[in-house]
Amino acid sequence: MFPNDFILFLQIILVLFITPGTPRIVIITYSMNYGVKKCIWTALGDVSANIIQATLVIFFIGSFLSDNPAILNSLKWLGIFYLTYLAYDIYYSKPSNISSKNINEKSFFSFFKDGFLVAGTSPKAWMFFPFIFPQFINFNENYIIQFLILITTYIILDFISLIAYASLANKLILLIKTNPKIINTISACVILIIAIIIAFTQKF
Secondary structure: OOOOOHHHHHHHHHHHHHOOOHHHHHHHHHHHHHOHHHHHHHHHHHHHHHHHHHHHHHHHHHHHHHHOHHHHHHHHHHHHHHHHHHHHHHHHOOOOOOOOOOOOOOOHHHHHHHHHHHHHOOHHHHHHHHHHHHHHOOOOOOHHHHHHHHHHHHHHHHHHHHHHHHHHHHHHHHHHOOOOHHHHHHHHHHHHHHHHHHHHHOOO
C-alpha cells in the first residue's frame, strides 16, 4: 500500500519547493513586513488550497479539467488578476519599523486568504496533482492510503519550506533596514513578471 517510487516523489517535490515561486515571494514579503508568526497563517492558507486541489483533481474533476481547457484558461486569468492586485497591495503596503514592536495591522484571515487564493488560483497546481500524483499510486491496491501518504508528505514539506523562506527573509531584513521599501518594490515587480509569464506561456 506504500506509493510507488516514493524517494523519486520526494526528490520532485523538494526541487519544486526550493524553487522560489509566487507563494514563496508572498511569504518573503509578508515575513519582512509582518514577521514570521503572521506568515504561518499564509502558509496554512497555501497548504489548505493544495489539499482541496489534490483531493478534487484526483478523485473528482481531474479528467473533466483535462477535457475542458477553457475552464483552466479562466482560472489562469483569475489568478493573473489576483496576482496583479497582490502586487499593488504589496507595493503600497507600509513596511514595518524594524526597531519598533508595532506591526502593520492585517487580520489573520487576510493572511490565510492571500495564501489560499495564490495557491488556489494557480493552474500549475491544478495540473500538477493529476499529472504527478497518479504516477506514484498503484491503483490495484489501496490507492486512498497511498494518496494520503503522498498528500501528507507534500503538505508537511511545503509548509516547512514556506516557513523556512519566511524565517530566512526575516533575518535578511536586517541587511536592508536602511531602505525597507525596496523589498516591497522588488517583490511587487517579481509577482507582476510572474503574472505576465503565466499570461503568455501557459496555454490550455
